[in-house]
Amino acid sequence: MMKRTVGLLMLFWLAVTGTVAGVSLDEFSPERVARWPGGIAERVSRERWPDAQFIYPDTISDMVQLLRQGKVDAFILPKVFVDSLLQEGVHDIEPLSPPLGEIPSAFLFPKSEKGNRLAGQMNEFLWRREADGTLKALREKWFSGNNGKQHFERPALTGENGTLTAVSNGINMPFVYLKGNTVIGYEMELFALFCADCGYDYKIELAASFEGALVGVETGKYDIGINAIEITPQRREKFFFSSPTYVDECLVVVCADEGTELGFFASLERKIKATLIDEGRWKMLAMGMGTTLLITACSALFGTVLGFFLCFLHRENIPAMNNAIRLVSRFFAGMPMMVLLMLFYYVVFGHAAIGGDAVAIVVFTITTGFDVFGMLQSGAASVPKGQMEAALALGFTERQAFRKFILPQAVLTFFPTYQASLVNLLKFTAIVGYIAVQDLTKMADLIRARTYDAFMPLIAISVLYLILAWLFMQLTERLLARLDPRRRTAEEILRGVRT
Amino acid sequence: MSRTELLRIAHLRKEYPGATPLVDVNLTVSEGEVIVIIGPSGTGKSTLLRMINQMERVTSGEIIFREQEITAPDVRIDHLRQKIGMIFQSFNLFSQMTVVENIMAAPEALLGLSRQEAYDRAMTLLHKVGLAEKALRYPDELSGGQQQRIAIVRALAMRPEILLFDEPTSALDPAMVGEVEAVIRQVAAEGGVTMLIVTHDMDFARRIASRILYMDEGGVYEEGTPEKIFVHPERERTRQFIRRLKVLSIAIESRYFDFIGCHMEIESFGRKNNISQDVVQSLLLLFEEIVMQLLLPRLPDNPRLLWTVEYNPEEEVASLAIHYNGTPFDIMNSENELSLRIVQGCADEIRSEFLTGEMANALLLKVKRHSPERSGKD
Numbered sequence A: 001m002m003k004r005t006v007g008l009l010m011l012f013w014l015a016v017t018g019t020v021a022g023v024s025l026d027e028f029s030p031e032r033v034a035r036w037p038g039g040i041a042e043r044v045s046r047e048r049w050p051d052a053q054f055i056y057p058d059t060i061s062d063m064v065q066l067l068r069q070g071k072v073d074a075f076i077l078p079k080v081f082v083d084s085l086l087q088e089g090v091h092d093i094e095p096l097s098p099p100l101g102e103i104p105s106a107f108l109f110p111k112s113e114k115g116n117r118l119a120g121q122m123n124e125f126l127w128r129r130e131a132d133g134t135l136k137a138l139r140e141k142w143f144s145g146n147n148g149k150q151h152f153e154r155p156a157l158t159g160e161n162g163t164l165t166a167v168s169n170g171i172n173m174p175f176v177y178l179k180g181n182t183v184i185g186y187e188m189e190l191f192a193l194f195c196a197d198c199g200y201d202y203k204i205e206l207a208a209s210f211e212g213a214l215v216g217v218e219t220g221k222y223d224i225g226i227n228a229i230e231i232t233p234q235r236r237e238k239f240f241f242s243s244p245t246y247v248d249e250c251l252v253v254v255c256a257d258e259g260t261e262l263g264f265f266a267s268l269e270r271k272i273k274a275t276l277i278d279e280g281r282w283k284m285l286a287m288g289m290g291t292t293l294l295i296t297a298c299s300a301l302f303g304t305v306l307g308f309f310l311c312f313l314h315r316e317n318i319p320a321m322n323n324a325i326r327l328v329s330r331f332f333a334g335m336p337m338m339v340l341l342m343l344f345y346y347v348v349f350g351h352a353a354i355g356g357d358a359v360a361i362v363v364f365t366i367t368t369g370f371d372v373f374g375m376l377q378s379g380a381a382s383v384p385k386g387q388m389e390a391a392l393a394l395g396f397t398e399r400q401a402f403r404k405f406i407l408p409q410a411v412l413t414f415f416p417t418y419q420a421s422l423v424n425l426l427k428f429t430a431i432v433g434y435i436a437v438q439d440l441t442k443m444a445d446l447i448r449a450r451t452y453d454a455f456m457p458l459i460a461i462s463v464l465y466l467i468l469a470w471l472f473m474q475l476t477e478r479l480l481a482r483l484d485p486r487r488r489t490a491e492e493i494l495r496g497v498r499t
Numbered sequence B: 001m002s003r004t005e006l007l008r009i010a011h012l013r014k015e016y017p018g019a020t021p022l023v024d025v026n027l028t029v030s031e032g033e034v035i036v037i038i039g040p041s042g043t044g045k046s047t048l049l050r051m052i053n054q055m056e057r058v059t060s061g062e063i064i065f066r067e068q069e070i071t072a073p074d075v076r077i078d079h080l081r082q083k084i085g086m087i088f089q090s091f092n093l094f095s096q097m098t099v100v101e102n103i104m105a106a107p108e109a110l111l112g113l114s115r116q117e118a119y120d121r122a123m124t125l126l127h128k129v130g131l132a133e134k135a136l137r138y139p140d141e142l143s144g145g146q147q148q149r150i151a152i153v154r155a156l157a158m159r160p161e162i163l164l165f166d167e168p169t170s171a172l173d174p175a176m177v178g179e180v181e182a183v184i185r186q187v188a189a190e191g192g193v194t195m196l197i198v199t200h201d202m203d204f205a206r207r208i209a210s211r212i213l214y215m216d217e218g219g220v221y222e223e224g225t226p227e228k229i230f231v232h233p234e235r236e237r238t239r240q241f242i243r244r245l246k247v248l249s250i251a252i253e254s255r256y257f258d259f260i261g262c263h264m265e266i267e268s269f270g271r272k273n274n275i276s277q278d279v280v281q282s283l284l285l286l287f288e289e290i291v292m293q294l295l296l297p298r299l300p301d302n303p304r305l306l307w308t309v310e311y312n313p314e315e316e317v318a319s320l321a322i323h324y325n326g327t328p329f330d331i332m333n334s335e336n337e338l339s340l341r342i343v344q345g346c347a348d349e350i351r352s353e354f355l356t357g358e359m360a361n362a363l364l365l366k367v368k369r370h371s372p373e374r375s376g377k378d
Helices: A002-014 A039-048 A060-068 A079-087 A113-131 A134-143 A186-198 A210-218 A233-238 A264-315 A319-333 A337-348 A356-381 A385-394 A398-435 A440-451 A455-483 B045-052 B077-081 B099-110 B115-128 B144-156 B174-190 B202-208 B226-231 B236-244 B259-272 B277-298 B337-346 B372-377
Strands: A032-034 A053-055 A074-078 A093-095 A101-110 A163-168 A176-179 A182-184 A201-206 A224-230 A239-241 A246-255 B005-016 B019-030 B034-038 B060-065 B084-087 B162-166 B194-198 B211-216 B219-224 B246-252 B305-312 B317-324 B347-354 B361-367
Touching: A032 A060, A039 A101, A039 A246, A060 A074, A060 A079, A060 A246, A060 A440, A074 A079, A079 A093, A079 A246, A101 A113, A101 A210, A113 A134, A113 A186, A113 A239, A134 A186, A163 A186, A163 A210, A176 A186, A176 A224, A176 A440, A182 A186, A186 A201, A186 A224, A210 A224, A210 A239, A210 A337, A233 A239, A264 A319, A264 A356, A264 A398, A264 A440, A264 A455, A319 A356, A337 A356, A337 A398, A356 A398, A385 A398, A385 B077, A385 B084, A385 B099, A385 B144, A398 A440, A398 A455, A398 B099, A440 A455, B005 B045, B019 B045, B019 B194, B019 B219, B019 B347, B034 B045, B034 B202, B045 B060, B045 B162, B045 B194, B084 B144, B099 B115, B099 B144, B115 B144, B144 B162, B144 B174, B174 B194, B174 B202, B202 B226, B211 B226, B211 B236, B219 B226, B219 B236, B226 B236, B246 B259, B259 B277, B259 B305, B277 B305, B277 B317, B277 B337, B277 B361, B337 B347
Parallel strands: A032 A053, A032 A074, A163 A201, A163 A224, B034 B194, B034 B211, B084 B162, B162 B194
Antiparallel strands: A074 A246, A093 A246, A101 A224, A101 A239, A101 A246, A176 A182, B005 B019, B005 B060, B211 B219, B246 B305, B305 B317, B317 B361, B347 B361
């Protein structure tokens, strides 16, 4: 086990490729470039390198990872992000000069009447705060390096004009990012000040991806997107933007000459410390594990109940009802889980004040319910028909016969499949990050985004998932032991009888 | 001793799409009678039995049990069934329950007996049939004969007024038929329970019956005491059936059944009954093509198939009834044209019936007198 781990780590290190340091932007012609879609980076890089292949990682840490592993020759990012990478201790990258262009970024609002009003208020606020020097002070505070040390106090909020729901992916340091359990950053503080000035309260939700956040704003689920969002003509068609909160340079970043490298164990220790101990990140993992456990356990429980309920309903043989059940079950079976989650979160419960974890429980309860229903159906079909006849001939009603004789056998036949599907359910919950639930996987993403280390958080959550899966297997084994009539002793069979 | 009427059946008719096994059945059963129903395959004997406790729907006609019309819409059939016990060809014990639980379940749940009372009743009955030591075994640990005895006990534990036996021994190994028949005779001898028994075992029928019904042509063709039916049958078809009919049944319960053994059984059946070599050859061919080629591959994983040959030496006619489980499937729709052609060469009057219940599908056919080779030369 240890040997294999060491081997993997070695590969990880060797993947770092040669560098092109010292080259200027004009001499540079990359084959593969990582960048975000749209905006200035899109326009200029396509003109400049028409033959290059572009890939679109979701996060900055992914970009660093791709560059380190030699999968891209360069990535394109705003200067602030490059600066914070350098300050975070990422020494194996180097920006080329001159910059590719300028990037204005701003707050994003839905294209609605409310969005328009908010954008207007925000612009007025920005103008006022620029004039009184607040913005300049904030920029100095957040962009002068010293990352990770800044503090941010949630100002006193009256909430007299209502509560605004904001969305971010929470990994755009120093604009907006998660530290411990609080979202902080330049735009975040700006937004908090805006809320204080204009009499709003706010809450912020974390979407799994930048695109996810944009969809949420577009559907009006969120009032404002805070994500250092670049102003582009395409986005203007769908959203309202505030005036720019910041205008940045757009840089092309390549691999630098190797700096001084730490020894293997020292480096491992640093990674473990960064993943688990710094900023109390183990708490994030513990919370994530709790959320994953909660969603899985609730969905498994409610889903099983729903499955049995559907089974009984189906046996009533009401044609319209059974057709409806079949249709709905087809619908849920034919949908990718992620699409279902987003559909429920943004559309079905789009305007309901209901959190992502509740939506996840609803969706997984329904899918598990239909799973269990299907398993019960095929389990019941596997019981020889003669047993139903025998029960009816003795004078039991169909319902009694089904519950007393058929169902217990059906449950036994479906049990192995049921166990597997519960473990599957646990694994499926890893995608709830898409609807702003901070489960175990999402927490690992957030940690990865701060430490720029893909390895440790993934190892950590792998172990935690294994523990959870083991736990579920143990629980279901116990249940089976209680359900299987053949595991009973003679005393249990004859309980309450004098022989 | 004047006997009260227990059951009256009048103008009972059963239609299936494409077949009408029962056209007009009339029958009165008095308390304490033991009635055995015999007749060629496909004449609706089992169907009649299954309509009495409403396991099959009645197309038209009356069934009056204790002066109550049981097909009436407001009748609680589950309550009536508590008084009408049924024993199935395939035992149908509840497989997740021990023997004693199988017997206790219904009295405890439906008659309101305490656990202790239900247990005592079950054990008394088990002692009677010599299976008390198996009380805590599960059905699949017992032989077919033992399972069927327990099924009888399970029905008796409800203290029914009438017991319906649907071919209780035809799924059993010949070695086990005796023990089951002995139990049925014992129950009959104790009296008190009226019985209706469908069977192909003529010897058994003769020994147990107070009255024999011979069913044919869609109804009760002739009835009377065993003496009358077996020794002095009055009507033509009864006479043919009683005097001449030879029956061979082969039950198949696995894809890997003893194929060679079945071949030998068919051959020895032919020798014993002086069946012409042509017909025996046709029977062997039909067994091979219908069972191995056409049906077994289509049956579910727990195939159940009952192959019954009835040979009438007077007319030198062999007819076949093949009952099987699984989804209804008409062999005439098979894509295996070679096998189909062989079957059609060997037999005619081929028809399928699809009923409900265990082994609900039936394929009925008459074997031609001459094997296909010979008839080709004629």
